[in-house]
Amino acid sequence: MNFQNTEIAYKLKSNKQLLNNLLIFRLISSRTLVSVFTKIISLSLKLNLPISGILNKTVFKQFCAGIDEKDSIQVVKKLKKLNVKSYMHYASEGNKSENDFDNNLKIIIKTINITNEDDALPFTVFKASSLGKFNLFEKKSSGTTLSQLEKKIWNKTINRIESCCKHAASQNVKIFIDAEESWIQPIIDEIAEGLMEKFNQEKTIIYTTLQMYRKDRLKYLNTLIQNSIKKKYKLGFKLVRGAYMEKENERAYKNGLPTPIFENKNLTDLSFNNAIDKILLNIEQCDLFVGTHCEKSIIKILKWMKENKISNGYKKIWFSQLFGMADHITFNLASRGYQVVKYVPYGPINKVVPYLIRRAEENTSINSQLPKEINLIKREIKRRKFNAI
Numbered sequence: 001m002n003f004q005n006t007e008i009a010y011k012l013k014s015n016k017q018l019l020n021n022l023l024i025f026r027l028i029s030s031r032t033l034v035s036v037f038t039k040i041i042s043l044s045l046k047l048n049l050p051i052s053g054i055l056n057k058t059v060f061k062q063f064c065a066g067i068d069e070k071d072s073i074q075v076v077k078k079l080k081k082l083n084v085k086s087y088m089h090y091a092s093e094g095n096k097s098e099n100d101f102d103n104n105l106k107i108i109i110k111t112i113n114i115t116n117e118d119d120a121l122p123f124t125v126f127k128a129s130s131l132g133k134f135n136l137f138e139k140k141s142s143g144t145t146l147s148q149l150e151k152k153i154w155n156k157t158i159n160r161i162e163s164c165c166k167h168a169a170s171q172n173v174k175i176f177i178d179a180e181e182s183w184i185q186p187i188i189d190e191i192a193e194g195l196m197e198k199f200n201q202e203k204t205i206i207y208t209t210l211q212m213y214r215k216d217r218l219k220y221l222n223t224l225i226q227n228s229i230k231k232k233y234k235l236g237f238k239l240v241r242g243a244y245m246e247k248e249n250e251r252a253y254k255n256g257l258p259t260p261i262f263e264n265k266n267l268t269d270l271s272f273n274n275a276i277d278k279i280l281l282n283i284e285q286c287d288l289f290v291g292t293h294c295e296k297s298i299i300k301i302l303k304w305m306k307e308n309k310i311s312n313g314y315k316k317i318w319f320s321q322l323f324g325m326a327d328h329i330t331f332n333l334a335s336r337g338y339q340v341v342k343y344v345p346y347g348p349i350n351k352v353v354p355y356l357i358r359r360a361e362e363n364t365s366i367n368s369q370l371p372k373e374i375n376l377i378k379r380e381i382k383r384r385k386f387n388a389i
Contacts, residue, residue: 006380091345132157137184179209207236
């Protein structure tokens, strides 16, 4: 599989867009600049300073489809032209009030309805913590007893989560429950397992997400597969490397705890690829959705598919990359007929700042990816200039 065809990769990008992308990638490849940027943005939000204009022209435009579902649908339509599907996500984070959570539920339900109406949208997604108080997820995960008031609030949270999944099932829409920080993940795992058992009896509707940079996830994966076989329900796995590396290490250091994540990328890659092997071995029991920008992991799956005479369009194996990144993987896979999906986040600029900061921080951590992005864009710009002569 050749991922280096830049003409295919950047077919939807104008020359101006390519130059903007190049500038953004160069900026976020600097750990120092990203550190300064995140501090300025965080401070500006606290002081209610007008930063939307700056963000809109930089990281927001790069990593988000727009401020609402209408903007996102326009992106979805463009991607569909090149055989790339999408899944939309209202990426608002840092919500604290019950009104916020109720509003998020309405938006998720609306997104499910939109997804049901368009074959270019095979999935949708939500974060459990967008539907309830973070501290209650933390307490439930640690086994802390809730007060009577907290129990009432928690029951509302569970009802919101179940409402999302019930509505998705009624609309035949596949839905991901995102993975989050390790200290709230135990209760999210418990919720996801219960919902998969409830709604995945005949086909896979609910997907849980595994962040394979965590040292305990491979063992957990094995346990899930064994349990699902015993209880006779299907498993959906969204497999990612991990999104909270900085936070995980910082929290572990502050609390004098061993970090829950692997110390280096090689160990994470090994964990990720071992998870792929385990799921492929049980593909009749599982659906696999691989969120990765790592070509080696993708090639590993493509090789397995070829060896097992599985068609490129097999609907139990999906590949996904982030909006604004890894277009060389997305569009080259799609050109060969594989099931490829772009993660398309949207939301008001001030609401998606935590997501944008995380994207910027991740890219300084995964520094082996950015040079490749930069070089491929430069190569495409050069190719276009040469062809214009």
